[in-house]
Amino acid sequence: MISSPHKLAVEELTVAFGHGRRARTVLRGVSTGVRAGQTLGLVGESGSGKSTIAKAIVGVHPARAGRILLDGEDLTGLRRRELGAVRRRVQLVSQDPYASLNPCMTAGEAIAEAVDPVRADARKHAVTVERWLETVALDGSAAGRYPHEFSGGQRQRIAVARALAVGPEVLVADEITSALDASVQAEVLNLLEELRRSLTLTMVFISHDLAVVRHVSDEVAVLCQGELVEQGPVRDVYRSPRHPYTRRLLASVPTFDKKEEAA
Template structure:
């Protein structure tokens, strides 16, 4: 039975191959990757370093080119559409990097950075200030954040700023690439609770890239396991974690320490998430 518009995945990846490098240094990093992401779901992509997780994320948003296969977002193949038509689609697919400090311009205030995300051509802070303040409030940061610079914040605060920058353009899908790997345990838990709350409150679809299976178990509905750029197992998180079929998945699960990574029902340490004001 074919998909209806309501049931079709918001993101469908089919037969994706990705080669990186050039000439004799070219290497295949992803091989025949297939993935469906349902609207409103959270899908975890797990695997050890070098498995191709971040390459997958960066290919979806266009930082790497697909060698073969398709990446269909909301009915449009991102691998074939012209660049001009791609820009509005990519704004709805927001990427949050592992290291937010390197992605924040040290010469710009946080408000200027978020204004540029809203309107890259005419980044007018005064015009967009209310929406920027709402986006920062949604990640539990105060209005004083607007006029400060990246170096004035902790790692966890900068990660929340990166999340706010993604939220401020009304994304449909957020791709979070190992965003808690450099944070201490308590800050990691706070950021993860925030993501869970944003998904519940704003209905955002999430692709969560991580090597931490305990986190994926708490946050994600479905999981895909990558090994050397190939999918070795995929399915509902509860099923894969309770009855893994691939030896590699079993090895990953055996390395997970006991106990959940965080409690999605625990309160945030600061203000509750607010719904963003309309533009």
């Protein structure tokens, strides 16, 4: 174990795809972290490496170099069996809930599978399934419906419920509101904030939308072409950005009001 102020941390993380001359480095020596019970916002333009960090954290993309620490434990050196247990402590909710939900499984079956991967019986876990659906503001009767019978916002709520049913300590939300219209987006964001507080979750919130990140995050980390260029408390970064790339990002947000941030 390594002493760290962070619940989840990445240290000098490098991720590359391919080998030899065809290798493409997507992340270069990125170091960041989030304290227990807080939300870290990861921002940057498309291709900056945000989603790669998310998938590296949950073990989908292997680290070429560096470490990923959960409560000081280095996850990059764990065996597959050990990593399986850790993955239940860190859950990823992706941008496209329709792709992540099995179209042949009802919402209840999807949540039951998260609760008990060996015996994914929606009837056996009916009480738990209903509780999680109601936690994300859906009626318990939704358990018997299939993904195509829900709206995009409802599917995202089911994906969140499935992730939370595992009992994670860290939730990684990767662009989960980007495909939603403004009103539904606000509902999902408010729900996430309520869940973070009530369940004492630690969250990594990934988005290209700086206004959204400001709304939900305690700290923000800015990625540019696979490198971390700035990190700090949301108020400080938005009010007095140090890096030119961060200033350019903020200048591109029409709803950003510097006077509001300074108030």
